Amino acid sequence: MNSWNGLLKQYKDYLPISENTPGLSLNEGNTPLLKLDQLSQELGISLYVKIEGANPTGSFKDRGMVMAVAKAKEDGSDAIICASTGNTAAAAAAYGARAGLRCIIVIPKGKVALGKLAQAMIYGAEIFEIDGNFDEALRMVRNIAETEPIALVNSVNPYRLEGQKTAAFEVCDQLGKAPDVLAIPVGNAGNISAYWKGFKEYVNDGKRPQMRGFEAEGSAAIVQNRIIPNPETVATAIRIGNPASWHLAEEAVLESQGKMDFVTDEEILDAYQELAKKEGVFAEPASCASVAGVMKQVASGEIEKGSSVVAVLTGNGLKDPSTAMDNVLVKPRVVEADKEKFMEELKGCVSH
Ligand code: F0G
Secondary structure, three states, rough: OOOOHHHHHHHHHHHOOOOOOOOOOOOOOOOEEOOHHHHHHHHEEEEEEHHHHHHHEEEOHHHHHHHHHHHHHHHHEEEEEEEEOOHEEEEHHHHHHHHEOOOOOOOOEEEEEEHHHHHHHOOOOOEEEEEOHHHHHHHHHHHHHHOOOOOOOOOOEEEEEEEEHHHHHHHHHOOOOOOOOEEEEEOOOOHHHHHHHHHHHOOOOOOOOOOEEEEHHHOOHHOEEEEEEOOOOHHHHHHOOOOOOHHHHHHHHHOOOOOOEEEEEHHHHHHHHHHHHHOOOOEEEHHHHHHHHHHHHHOOOOOOOOEEEEEOOOEHHHOOOOHHHHHHOOOOOOOOOHHHHHHHHHHHHHOO
16 A cells, blocks of 8 residues: 655645645655766766656646645635646646646747646646747736736745745655755746755754756846846746746855856756666756756866765656657667568667
């Protein structure tokens, strides 16, 4: 019998749960912490990844969404609304369906990975595409939630960060202590803020990690200390130019003596392929900003050799099949359905 019953049960003492909070769950959380043997050796560190793509909708958003939707239900809302680059939409749609709430989603047209859109659609959300980016979509839904009786479930909703902080608890328990460094992709900057909150609540005596956040170069608002009006990156999940939790993220970095940095699309795609080919781990491009950042900062000496490092892989690679197809040079080869001919092809392949 599985003794894991989702985050609200597991961490009820750490979460804003009352006797009226519904026991919502899709059995989220309890995701693997995996040591990357090959990359650890190459980099001279102990590198682990927290595989958040193993959550029910395939991203870390489930942690925050279960809490936010449970509270929306508790408060008597009939509907939830969010802006999204895709993963928040998928999670909101799933938990909305589970809780029996109407779910309204606003996304930037043409900039949401296929798997995420398919998820939001099949879970039955009402989806609106705008000719604009995530930041504009977020501004719109924030305004609407101020006047309409609809619960906003973006990470500006504090319950989202409450749920998401549980990943830091799991990292500590799985590793037996906090790592030296926690590397994490940054988009709207909610998750880095949630992790830091989690470490502060969970680690009382021991050392807390340095928080190292990584934005994509074309949307590195916090690093550049300016709003980016037209953010661009292959990592569509973090294509955000005016992060809502900007100040919380800066605080996390400052308090933990970490750093906010950026990685290029090329570095993201390199890490994406290295992870898959050397470690058998398929994470979506935005997720790989964390590993790309670790590689960058080991090379620069900012992450010391011998450090224990946890990189958060925020979403499953299957979310974005197009980027995988576009970036792998070796494509499937067509062969005849004949064993002899296949063997010839295969030998040809091996000898090359
Ligand atoms: N990684 C993935 C896969 C994401 O989907 C996101 C954010 C992030 C990292 C960044 O997290 O925003 O807390 O800094 N996705 C949001 C969405 C914006 O709408 O799904 P953050």
